[in-house]
Amino acid sequence: MSTEDPTARRRGRRPAGQDTRAALLAAARAVFGENGYERATVRGIASRAGVDAAMVNHWFGGKEGLFAQAVLKLPFSPYELVTELRASPDDELGYRIVRTFLTRWDGAGGDQFQALIRSFTDHEVANSVLHSFFSGFFAELVSGIGVDREAFRTTLCASQIVGMGLVRYVAAFEPMANAEVETLVAAVGPTVQRYLTGTID
Template identity: 45%
Template sequence: MTTTPRRGRRPGSPDTRAAILAAARERFARQGYAGTSVRGVAAAAGVDSALVHHYFGAKEDLFIAALELRVDPREVVPQLLAGGIEGAGERLVRTFLDVWDDEETRLPLLALLRGAVEPGGDRLVRDGFVRMVLEPLGAGLGVDRAELRMALTASQLFGLVLFRYVIRVEPLASAPVEELVATYAPVVQGYLSDPLP
């Protein structure tokens, strides 16, 4: 006798949404964005994939929800592209600091960053920041050698985050945002538009 899989909410589980998110976080961390399917997340959570779509929409929306970000990277990229390559370094550094300086936004980001050194955690950072922000930014700006330029940009920004927000090295930890923008923006702009060796 064959049984049909139960659709909808799992029996005995009042928080199906949380179960889906937990399964999604684990899958995205272990398999990366490309290797994770909505069907696989649904199976791990013990629900039908239609329920995953009901709660979260497309896979990209599920990924954003799993990262617990208050800022949707897909909405940030068009703002960064406004004005083209000129001034893109300043816009990127300013936006990055605005996001990280917001305490409510910073807490899940810190968890994500600290998790980057755990097995599979690197995929969340790579898929979350590189795939959803830097790659579209590089493509939208039309930079040459985009993969290298975006990796250099990421190294600069994550170095700043590490020293300012994680290990809190002074004077970076308490430096005014405008001072940091003035210092870092030309460097990031150079990664985006200056000739590379």
């Protein structure tokens, strides 16, 4: 990845700044759609967008991040969230995670969560997305806590958060579908908290 300011370097010749970002998003939707997640390459997407491949890292942190924003249309980056959440005390993390995901997903109408689940119909993509999105996210959170069995804790957290999203947004299963965020924080928060810092055996 280039250490230069890429928008400055490219200005005038190729799409700059937000234009680069938009061009990459459009190219990514096309290339992921045609080739699937695994066969799509960062180089191929950048080439279709007419920008340098380094722009993918610059704007999206890599292929997974690009997929998350282009295909899943996530309105937030899981990496930003880690920073935000790490500011909380360890014993409130589980509650804050549930609140944060629900608030973000609710704000976007639950649409990207549905896109996330639709991407799971492809086993390869499901694996990649869960790894990048949930596991990257939780692994980074968990690694700061100093507990045993970090990888297992990560998958436990992912299982509850994905399941909650699925029931609330995809199946729209009442009363979870329209429950208040704080009702779910109270019920599910202790689960995620235990998976992060509590006894799991």
